[in-house]
Amino acid sequence: MNIVNARLRGREGLFQIALDGSQIAAITAQSAEVSASEGDLDAANNLVVAPFVEPHIHLDATLTAGEPNWNMSGTLFEGIERWAERKALVTHEDTKTRAKKTIDMLVDHGIQHVRTHVDVTDPTLAALKAMLEVREETRHLIDLQIVAFPQEGIESYAGGRALMEQAVELGADVVGGIPHFENTRDQGVSSIKFLMDLAERTGCLVDVHCDETDDPQSRFLEVLAEEARVRGMGARVTASHTVAMGSYDNAYCSKLFRLLKMSGINFVSCPTESIHLQGRFDSYPKRRGLTRVAEIDHAGMNVCFGQDSIVDPWYPLGNGNILRILEAGLHICHMLGYEDLKRSLDLITDNSARTLHLGERYGLEVGRPANLLILSAPDDYEMIRTQGHALVSVRHGEVLMRRTPASVQRG
Ligand code: 17E
Numbered sequence: 001m002n003i004v005n006a007r008l009r010g011r012e013g014l015f016q017i018a019l020d021g022s023q024i025a026a027i028t029a030q031s032a033e034v035s036a037s038e039g040d041l042d043a044a045n046n047l048v049v050a051p052f053v054e055p056h057i058h059l060d061a062t063l064t065a066g067e068p069n070w071n072m073s074g075t076l077f078e079g080i081e082r083w084a085e086r087k088a089l090v091t092h093e094d095t096k097t098r099a100k101k102t103i104d105m106l107v108d109h110g111i112q113h114v115r116t117h118v119d120v121t122d123p124t125l126a127a128l129k130a131m132l133e134v135r136e137e138t139r140h141l142i143d144l145q146i147v148a149f150p151q152e153g154i155e156s157y158a159g160g161r162a163l164m165e166q167a168v169e170l171g172a173d174v175v176g177g178i179p180h181f182e183n184t185r186d187q188g189v190s191s192i193k194f195l196m197d198l199a200e201r202t203g204c205l206v207d208v209h210c211d212e213t214d215d216p217q218s219r220f221l222e223v224l225a226e227e228a229r230v231r232g233m234g235a236r237v238t239a240s241h242t243v244a245m246g247s248y249d250n251a252y253c254s255k256l257f258r259l260l261k262m263s264g265i266n267f268v269s270c271p272t273e274s275i276h277l278q279g280r281f282d283s284y285p286k287r288r289g290l291t292r293v294a295e296i297d298h299a300g301m302n303v304c305f306g307q308d309s310i311v312d313p314w315y316p317l318g319n320g321n322i323l324r325i326l327e328a329g330l331h332i333c334h335m336l337g338y339e340d341l342k343r344s345l346d347l348i349t350d351n352s353a354r355t356l357h358l359g360e361r362y363g364l365e366v367g368r369p370a371n372l373l374i375l376s377a378p379d380d381y382e383m384i385r386t387q388g389h390a391l392v393s394v395r396h397g398e399v400l401m402r403r404t405p406a407s408v409q410r411g
């Protein structure tokens, strides 16, 4: 199969992309627009990119908002309480059904790589066992990474350490954490040492919910970054949320950034989630409750955007469309300047792939997997401005999804 009349990010002109079974066989410049042959796909002067990536979602909690109770305060902490009520009702089949429905939504929007946090603070590990099956059963749709995520704490939850170890033994890909939720600061610190040891010993990646609070005293990011630096694990480590950084003063942040850069860790921001959950203890002025996305990016560090939730105790909306998250994030993070807009898709493609440590399993290059999207606009800026979509998603050399854009008649 060939894709013709494609625009590529950062390159002038039109291109043809040849797929040879499950690999990209060739990318060649076209001297003029061509008509597509039978069996080929016509990008019609629009962008072709590697698939969108969802670097941070909770597929075990998805589609449970209001069951049995709604989060009335809109805080993270009430979300955790409401989820504990729903968690008591979780079954194997219920988890698989909801996760698969949500994966279909992600696929409909061009996502082919997903990292999901799965709550392992449950003595039965029911959700984890269900998600391990989902990972295998949806390989034709997505590459799924599973994070062993201790929602109620590693040190503060009975048997928390053993559950984390068991989750990795059962097949989790990534070790998680939640230091700001542990009962004490000391427990937060020891939870990070424990989870970094576990990851180093087992070869897992690391993705920690870190400082997801407006409390400027929540400073576990420095602990995570230093552990990553000393062990030389930075590229394998991700700090998710880090929203307290939005409340740190500049003097502390200036010192912190030096360490963050030396550590080489990755960052995920979930802008729609954080603008909803944070700032809840403020009246006015009211904080935005996001990490310093533009500053992290402009300092040359790796940062990407994720959805976090779809209709769960923390966030009542969501439809799988990561472009909606990108648009919101660019607004909230003061990233609508031309320099940011013209490379904005980095935040849901290349940067996210780097966070997931996908290496040569990702990217529009000869020899890499034949996974790609045809978008509805010719460049990053126009994708955002027109609220564009992924129109075609190709995976393993075959069409996985086609979207027909709405058409408008005047008069
Ligand atoms: N759990 C958590 O600790 N934080 C979140 N944002 C979600 C679940 C969605």
Ligand code: FE2
Binding pocket: 056, 057, 058, 117, 209, 240, 308
């Ligand atoms: Fe999360």
